[in-house]
Amino acid sequence: MLYRGEGLLRPNQPRGQQDKVTRLKVRPIRxxxxxxxxxxxxxxxxxxxxxxxxxxxxxxxxLCVKFAASRSSLxxxxxxxxxxxxxxxxxxxxxSVAMDGSKFMETVLHWRMSTEQHDIEDLMEVRMALEGVxxxxxxxxxxxxxxxxxxxxxxxxxxxxxDAKRFAALDLEFHLGLARASNNKLILDLVSxxxxxxxxxxxxxxxxxxxxxxxxxxxxxxLQAIVDHDSEKARAAMQxxxxxxxxxxxxxxxxxxxxxx
Amino acid sequence: MLYRGEGLLRPNQPRGQQDKVTRLKVRPIRxxxxxxxxxxxxxxxxxxxxxxxxxxxxxxxxLCVKFAASRSSLxxxxxxxxxxxxxxxxxxxxxSVAMDGSKFMETVLHWRMSTEQHDIEDLMEVRMALEGVxxxxxxxxxxxxxxxxxxxxxxxxxxxxxDAKRFAALDLEFHLGLARASNNKLILDLVSxxxxxxxxxxxxxxxxxxxxxxxxxxxxxxLQAIVDHDSEKARAAMQxxxxxxxxxxxxxxxxxxxxxx
DNA sequence: GATTGTCATATTGTCATACCAATGTCAAGC
DNA sequence: GCTTGACATTGGTATGACAATATGACAATC
Numbered sequence: 197m198l199y200r201g202e203g204l205l206r207p208n209q210p211r212g213q214q215d216k217v218t219r220l221k222v223r224p225i226r227x228x229x230x231x232x233x234x235x236x237x238x239x240x241x242x243x244x245x246x247x248x249x250x251x252x253x254x255x256x257x258x259l260c261v262k263f264a265a266s267r268s269s270l271x272x273x274x275x276x277x278x279x280x281x282x283x284x285x286x287x288x289x290x291x292s293v294a295m296d297g298s299k300f301m302e303t304v305l306h307w308r309m310s311t312e313q314h315d316i317e318d319l320m321e322v323r324m325a326l327e328g329v330x331x332x333x334x335x336x337x338x339x340x341x342x343x344x345x346x347x348x349x350x351x352x353x354x355x356x357x358x359d360a361k362r363f364a365a366l367d368l369e370f371h372l373g374l375a376r377a378s379n380n381k382l383i384l385d386l387v388s389x390x391x392x393x394x395x396x397x398x399x400x401x402x403x404x405x406x407x408x409x410x411x412x413x414x415x416x417x418x419l420q421a422i423v424d425h426d427s428e429k430a431r432a433a434m435q436x437x438x439x440x441x442x443x444x445x446x447x448x449x450x451x452x453x454x455x456x457x
Numbered sequence: 458m459l460y461r462g463e464g465l466l467r468p469n470q471p472r473g474q475q476d477k478v479t480r481l482k483v484r485p486i487r488x489x490x491x492x493x494x495x496x497x498x499x500x501x502x503x504x505x506x507x508x509x510x511x512x513x514x515x516x517x518x519x520l521c522v523k524f525a526a527s528r529s530s531l532x533x534x535x536x537x538x539x540x541x542x543x544x545x546x547x548x549x550x551x552x553s554v555a556m557d558g559s560k561f562m563e564t565v566l567h568w569r570m571s572t573e574q575h576d577i578e579d580l581m582e583v584r585m586a587l588e589g590v591x592x593x594x595x596x597x598x599x600x601x602x603x604x605x606x607x608x609x610x611x612x613x614x615x616x617x618x619x620d621a622k623r624f625a626a627l628d629l630e631f632h633l634g635l636a637r638a639s640n641n642k643l644i645l646d647l648v649s650x651x652x653x654x655x656x657x658x659x660x661x662x663x664x665x666x667x668x669x670x671x672x673x674x675x676x677x678x679x680l681q682a683i684v685d686h687d688s689e690k691a692r693a694a695m696q697x698x699x700x701x702x703x704x705x706x707x708x709x710x711x712x713x714x715x716x717x718x
Numbered sequence: 719g720a721t722t723g724t725c726a727t728a729t730t731g732t733c734a735t736a737c738c739a740a741t742g743t744c745a746a747g748c
Numbered sequence: 749g750c751t752t753g754a755c756a757t758t759g760g761t762a763t764g765a766c767a768a769t770a771t772g773a774c775a776a777t778c
Contacts, residue, residue, distance in 0.1 A: 229730095231536055231540065235540055255758060256758075257758080266732060268732065268734085269733080271533060271760085272533050272731095273540075275534075275537060279537050280541070280568070285758090286759070288739085288757070288759070289742080290741095290758065318641045319643065321641055321644070322643050322644060326587075329585075380576075380579045380583070383582070490761095491760080492761095516729060517730070518729085527762040529762065529763085546729090548728095548729060548730040548769040
């Protein structure tokens with residue numbers, strides 16, 4: 197990637213020559229860096245099963261020899277994989293393939309949402325789509341033990357309408373519980389990360405009068421639909437709940453704007 | 458991350474001492490690595506808007522001074538961000554914030570799929586949820602120009618039922634077009650990335666007899682609902698389409714199993 | 719006058735080396 | 749037996765050097 201495609205075509209060149217060059221259809225030179233290459237190789241090894249979760253890699257000094265690269269370049273690759281949560285490294289202990297791949301997705305979505313400004317309403321829209329699925333799925337598959345746990349959570353929420361922090365924690369547990377029950381790890385990843393991004397807003401919304409009692413009511417509706425094994429009703433109840441949450445969020449924003457003015 | 462919390466409590470220590478230590482309530486030392494820290498800082502800078510897309514960063518030597526870190530540590534951070542596609546670095550030119558954030562999600566999901574086996578059906582479930590939203594949204598908001606484009610695409614698909622590769626490209630454009638029209642960047646990200654992961658499978662499925670004609674039929678149904686501005690029907694048609702695609706995929710898998718046997 | 723070659727300079731990419739810090743091992747000592 | 753401490757191994761950090769690449773200025777060439 198040392199030359200850019202655009203480099204061949206200067207915008208101020210006369211039209212005729214530009215077309216000539218365009219017709220040549222040369223492909224830009226791309227030279228991947230060593231660390232890039234090492235990263236790809238390691239990913240491939242994991243993908244092939246040559247490296248399994250928890251397995252230890254050779255020491256950095258040994259890997260230098262195997263890859264025929266300097267320790268700097270090798271480390272840039274390993275550090276990248278460590279930071280992203282694919283590998284896990286400790287002094288004295290060595291480097292190994294991370295056991296929990298979800299940390300990776302977490303990091304990634306966190307970055308993505310940080311570097312790209314995603315609207316809160318965008319996030320909520322995705323939540324509505326995904327959690328509609330989790331609620332419906334729970335209504336179809338929930339076992340008595342699952343139902344008991346959800347009922348406990350809602351009961352505790354009912355007791356916590358004077359403790360916003362505790363309420364938020366219970367609310368989170370409720371939604372993640374449903375996502376977990378969906379048996380779809382990608383959904384669980386996405387829901388938990390999006391929820392993490394919304395965390396600050398949640399606390400603010402709960403400050404609104406009646407927010408928590410209303411929220412309890414909505415959660416009870418979702419739960420009832422799940423108990424009744426009515427998946428369509430569960431989906432609808434979840435979407436009603438999240439929709440109401442969006443509206444509450446708007447009110448909270450307006451409220452804080454009024455206070456600023 | 459040089460100390461682990463567990464390090465204070467050895468599992469083979471006698472019970473009494475364990476309790477003593479537990480009562481001490483010391484907080485575990487957490488020392489994040491320098492490169493980790495730098496990465497976080499840069500992400501935050503981008504998040505805050507202090508660093509905008511395309512903007513150049515100071516040179517590595519300058520950054521060393523600002524961060525008060527060695528070039529090794531700094532480079533490990535920059536390299537990580539480069540490999541992930543957040544930054545873009547060239548010798549002689551410098552390092553800048555990447556213009557195209559989508560490369561990032563691409564890399565990431567590629568890794569994720571490589572290191573963790575995600576069920577194709579999990580991906581399709583998420584697609585159904587998200588693309589249900591995009592179809593409904595398109596039915597509500599599509600302008601005449603958008604409709605024309607979608608109609609063109611479906612028409613071309615109809616002409617390409619003997620060219621699986623072209624067909625797949627048109628199909629992709631159709632779905633991404635809807636996602637783009639949803640005006641929800643997160644949905645666009647997720648849909649395009651998931652679709653990218655499914656790409657191989659798509660080609661295989663289209664080899665099945667009648668797969669492409671059926672697919673055209675389903676796309677026409679979606680399009681018709683959008684033209685009619687019937688969002689519920691559009692959502693249903695999209696889900697029917699993706700559901701059918703899942704079933705076709707299963708057939709394709711069974712087919713290839715039969716051939717192996 | 720336009721193209722081409724050359725050089726100085728700034729920058730990232732790579733390498734080698736040294737030292738620090740955390741951990742595991744194991745023998746010595748109580 | 750348990751602790752203690754020396755030692756080796758390993759990842760983490762720092763530094764200096766050189767190579768490879770991009771850019772602009774300027775001379776050389778046609």
